[in-house]
Amino acid sequence: MARTTLTDVAKALGLSTTTVSRALAGYPDVSEATRERVRATAQAMGYVPNRQAQLLRRKRAGAVGIVLPPTSATGGDLLLSEWLVRVSAVLQAYELDFVVASADSLGSEQEIYRRLVSGKHVDGFLAPYPRVHDWRLDFLKREEVAVVAFGRSQPEDHVPFVSLDDKKAMILLVKHLARLGHTQIGFIGASEELLVQRDRWMGFKEGISQCGLELNSDFVQEGDMSCAGGYFAAESLLALQHPPTAIVCINDATALGAMRALRQKGLRPGKDIAITGFDDISLASYASPPLTTIHQPLEEIATQLVGMLLQRFEKTPEMETSWVLQPTLIIRQSCGCDVSMRQLASGVHVLTASPRHLTSTVEEFENA
Amino acid sequence: MARTTLTDVAKALGLSTTTVSRALAGYPDVSEATRERVRATAQAMGYVPNRQAQLLRRKRAGAVGIVLPPTSATGGDLLLSEWLVRVSAVLQAYELDFVVASADSLGSEQEIYRRLVSGKHVDGFLAPYPRVHDWRLDFLKREEVAVVAFGRSQPEDHVPFVSLDDKKAMILLVKHLARLGHTQIGFIGASEELLVQRDRWMGFKEGISQCGLELNSDFVQEGDMSCAGGYFAAESLLALQHPPTAIVCINDATALGAMRALRQKGLRPGKDIAITGFDDISLASYASPPLTTIHQPLEEIATQLVGMLLQRFEKTPEMETSWVLQPTLIIRQSCGCDVSMRQLASGVHVLTASPRHLTSTVEEFENA
DNA sequence: CTGTTAGCGCATTCAG
DNA sequence: CTGAATGCGCTAACAG
Numbered sequence: 001m002a003r004t005t006l007t008d009v010a011k012a013l014g015l016s017t018t019t020v021s022r023a024l025a026g027y028p029d030v031s032e033a034t035r036e037r038v039r040a041t042a043q044a045m046g047y048v049p050n051r052q053a054q055l056l057r058r059k060r061a062g063a064v065g066i067v068l069p070p071t072s073a074t075g076g077d078l079l080l081s082e083w084l085v086r087v088s089a090v091l092q093a094y095e096l097d098f099v100v101a102s103a104d105s106l107g108s109e110q111e112i113y114r115r116l117v118s119g120k121h122v123d124g125f126l127a128p129y130p131r132v133h134d135w136r137l138d139f140l141k142r143e144e145v146a147v148v149a150f151g152r153s154q155p156e157d158h159v160p161f162v163s164l165d166d167k168k169a170m171i172l173l174v175k176h177l178a179r180l181g182h183t184q185i186g187f188i189g190a191s192e193e194l195l196v197q198r199d200r201w202m203g204f205k206e207g208i209s210q211c212g213l214e215l216n217s218d219f220v221q222e223g224d225m226s227c228a229g230g231y232f233a234a235e236s237l238l239a240l241q242h243p244p245t246a247i248v249c250i251n252d253a254t255a256l257g258a259m260r261a262l263r264q265k266g267l268r269p270g271k272d273i274a275i276t277g278f279d280d281i282s283l284a285s286y287a288s289p290p291l292t293t294i295h296q297p298l299e300e301i302a303t304q305l306v307g308m309l310l311q312r313f314e315k316t317p318e319m320e321t322s323w324v325l326q327p328t329l330i331i332r333q334s335c336g337c338d339v340s341m342r343q344l345a346s347g348v349h350v351l352t353a354s355p356r357h358l359t360s361t362v363e364e365f366e367n368a
Numbered sequence: 369m370a371r372t373t374l375t376d377v378a379k380a381l382g383l384s385t386t387t388v389s390r391a392l393a394g395y396p397d398v399s400e401a402t403r404e405r406v407r408a409t410a411q412a413m414g415y416v417p418n419r420q421a422q423l424l425r426r427k428r429a430g431a432v433g434i435v436l437p438p439t440s441a442t443g444g445d446l447l448l449s450e451w452l453v454r455v456s457a458v459l460q461a462y463e464l465d466f467v468v469a470s471a472d473s474l475g476s477e478q479e480i481y482r483r484l485v486s487g488k489h490v491d492g493f494l495a496p497y498p499r500v501h502d503w504r505l506d507f508l509k510r511e512e513v514a515v516v517a518f519g520r521s522q523p524e525d526h527v528p529f530v531s532l533d534d535k536k537a538m539i540l541l542v543k544h545l546a547r548l549g550h551t552q553i554g555f556i557g558a559s560e561e562l563l564v565q566r567d568r569w570m571g572f573k574e575g576i577s578q579c580g581l582e583l584n585s586d587f588v589q590e591g592d593m594s595c596a597g598g599y600f601a602a603e604s605l606l607a608l609q610h611p612p613t614a615i616v617c618i619n620d621a622t623a624l625g626a627m628r629a630l631r632q633k634g635l636r637p638g639k640d641i642a643i644t645g646f647d648d649i650s651l652a653s654y655a656s657p658p659l660t661t662i663h664q665p666l667e668e669i670a671t672q673l674v675g676m677l678l679q680r681f682e683k684t685p686e687m688e689t690s691w692v693l694q695p696t697l698i699i700r701q702s703c704g705c706d707v708s709m710r711q712l713a714s715g716v717h718v719l720t721a722s723p724r725h726l727t728s729t730v731e732e733f734e735n736a
Numbered sequence: 737c738t739g740t741t742a743g744c745g746c747a748t749t750c751a752g
Numbered sequence: 753c754t755g756a757a758t759g760c761g762c763t764a765a766c767a768g
Binding site: 373374375385386389390393417418420421422423425428512 | 744745746747748
Binding site for chain 2: 102108259285
C-alpha cells in the first residue's frame with residue numbers, strides 16, 4: 001500500500017535515483033532513450049513525487065497564500081470571493097496550492113501572517129486592498145517573502161500591484177451622473193486607511209470639480225465596503241433635510257446596502273435617487289434595479305497578479321512593473337438610465353456584455 | 369539569515385536534538401527543568417519548526433482541501449463562499465492550512481482531486497453538495513483519504529456529513545406559503561444529480577401534499593443553484609398561460625435570479641408573486657424585497673465538519689455520526705408577508721436576528 | 737550522459 | 753531522563 005517512491009522506480013529500472021529524478025524533471029543531460037524509458041515505467045508504476053520531500057529539499061512551500069481581511073471575512077465584500085476563485089484557477093495551472101485564511105479580528109490577521117510565514121507554509125502572498133501604513137506589506141518585506149497586491153500600493157512599499165485606474169473610474173461615474181442631470185451627488189466610501197478609498201474618493205472629487213459641481217460635505221459618508229456599511233451610511237444621507245439625488249458608492253456591496261436603505265424609506269433606487277456601485281460583481285446584474293457600476297476584469301487581474309508573483313519567486317527580482325487597468329463603465333439601471341437614454345449619452349461606445357439580457361456595456365473615451 | 373533549526377537550539381543548549389524535539393513536543397519523559405530551559409531558549413532564538421521537514425517525517429500534509437464545484441466557481445453559489453470563510457476560521461484554530469481549488473469544468477475537477485491526493489497536498493477534504501453517484505467520494509475512499517461532506521451524502525458512501533434537514537425545511541416553506549393563501553406554487557430546483565436537489569424537491573412535494581394542494585408539473589423548473597439559472601427558469605415559469613403565484617427556489621442565488629426575471633416582466637416579487645430562497649446568505653436581507661428563506665448556521669456547520677474531519681484523521685475511525693440540523697425559517701418580505709401578517713402566523717415563535725432592522729426570525733414548531 | 741555522495745530538518749527507534 | 757543513530761523521499765554538487 002506504500003506509495004511508490006523514486007527509489008522504487010530506480011530499482012525497477014536498474015538506474016540511480018539521480019538519473020530517474022533528472023529524467024523526470026526534464027533535465028537536458030539525460031539521453032532521450034533513458035528519459036522515455038523512465039517516464040514510461042514511472043507512469044506504469046504510478047509514481048508521484050512526494051511533495052513534502054520535494055519541498056523540503058527545494059526549500060519551497062509550493063503554495064501561495066491569501067489572508068482575507070476582517071470585513072470580507074463575513075462575506076461582506078463579494079468582490080474578493082469572486083477574485084479568489086479566479087486566482088485559484090490560475091494558480092491551479094501552475095500546480096501551486098492556494099492557501100486561504102480569513103481573519104476575523106486585526107489581532108488574528110497578524111497571527112495568521114506570522115504563522116504562515118514563519119512556518120514557511122507559502123512562498124508568497126497576494127494582498128488585497130493595500131492600506132496606508134500597511135504592516136502586512138512591511139512585515140512581508142522584512143521577512144523577505146514575495147508579495148503582490150490587488151489594488152494600488154504605496155510607492156514606498158515597493159510592492160507591485162494590479163489595479164484598475166480607480167480615480168479615472170470614479171470620474172467616469174460622476175460624469176455619467178452629471179450628464180443625467182444630477183448636481184447633488186453623495187458619496188459612500190470606506191476607511192481612509194484603505195488606498196482604494198483614497199483613490200476613489202479623489203476621483204470622485206475630481207469628477208465633481210470637472211463637472212463644475214460643488215462638493216457638499218454633508219453628502220459624504222463612511223461605510224466599510226459591506227452591505228451593512230452601505231445601508232447605515234445611506235440612512236444618514238437620507239436623514240438629511242435635502243438628501244443627494246444620486247449616491248456614488250465605493251463598491252457594489254455598499255451600493256446594495258444603500259439601495260436597501262432607500263427602499264426601506266419607500267424610495268426607488270434609480271428613480272428617486274440614482275445609485276452607482278463599483279466592481280461589477282456577478283450579482284450586480286441581478287440587483288433591483290441592476291447596478292450601474294465599473295467592471296473589474298477579474299480574470300485578467302488574477303492572471304497578471306499570479307504572473308507577477310511568480311516573477312518575484314525568481315532569484316533575480318526583475319524590476320517591479322505594476323499594472324493599472326483602464327476602467328469600463330457598465331450602465332444598467334440603478335443610475336436612472338433606461339435604454340433610450342443610454343443611446344443619448346454622447347461619445348460613448350455601446351457594447352454587449354453578459355448576461356446579455358441585463359446589461360449594456362459602455363466604454364467611454366477619454367474626455368468624452 | 370538562515371532560519372534557526374532544531375540543531376541550532378540543541379547546540380546552544382548543549383543538548384541533543386532528540387531532547388529538544390521531545391521537550392518542545394511536550395513528551396512526558398523530559399524533566400520539567402530541561403523542558404523550561406529548552407522552551408525559553410527556543411523562544412529566544414525564534415525557533416519555528418520547519419514545516420516541510422516535520423511533515424515529511426510525520427507523513428502528513430497539515431492541510432485540508434476543498435474543491436469548489438464548477439457552478440460555484442463563477443461566483444454562482446454565494447453560500448459556498450460564505451461557508452468557506454467560516455471553515456477557514458475554524459481550521460485556523462487547529463493550525464491546519466486550508467487549500468482551496470476551484471474547478472471550471474468537470475474534467476479539471478477530477479484532475480484537481482487527483483493532484484491533491486496523489487501528491488499528498490492535504491490530509492482530508494471537505495466535499496460540498498454530495499451527488500448521487502459521487503465519484504469524488506468514491507475516489508477518496510479508494511485512496512483512503514479522509515472526507516466529510518457539507519450536505520447529506522448517500523448512506524452507501526459512508527461519508528459522514530453535516531446538513532440541514534432539507535426536507536423539513538422545504539415543508540416549512542411550503543406550509544408558510546400555503547398559509548398565506550397560495551395554492552399555485554412553483555419550484556425551481558437544480559440537477560437531479562445533487563442530493564440537495566432530491567431532498568429539497570422531496571420536501572417540496574411533501575409540503576404540497578400535506579397542505580392538500582396539487583402538484584402542477586408545469587410549475588417545476590430546473591436551475592443550477594446560480595442567479596442565472598434562477599433567472600431563466602423563472603422566465604419559463606412566467607411564460608406559462610397561468611403562472612404560479614409563488615415560487616420556491618432551491619437556494620438564495622436562484623431566488624435572486626428569479627426575482628430579477630419577475631421585475632424584468634414588470635412584476636413585483638412579494639406582491640405579484642411570492643418568492644422564497646434557501647440558505648440565508650448575508651445578501652438575503654439586502655435583496656429587494658428581502659428574502660424569505662431558510663437559515664444555514666454556517667458557523668456551527670463549519671465547526672462540526674472540521675471536528676468530524678479531525679476525528680477521521682485518527683487511527684481509530686470512530687463510528688461516523690452525521691449531523692442533521694433543524695431548519696429555521698426566516699420570514700422577510702419576498703413571500704409577501706408584512707409585519708402585521710407575520711404576527712398572524714399561528715404556532716410560530718418570533719425572534720430577532722441580525723441585521724435586526726431587516727429581519728424577523730420565525731422558528732416553527734413541528735406541525736404547527 | 738550517468739552514478740556516488742550528501743544532506744534538507746525533523747521525529748523516532750533503541751540503548752544507555 | 754537523555755543521546756546516538758537512522759531515515760522520511762528527494763535533489764544537487766561533483767565526479768567520472
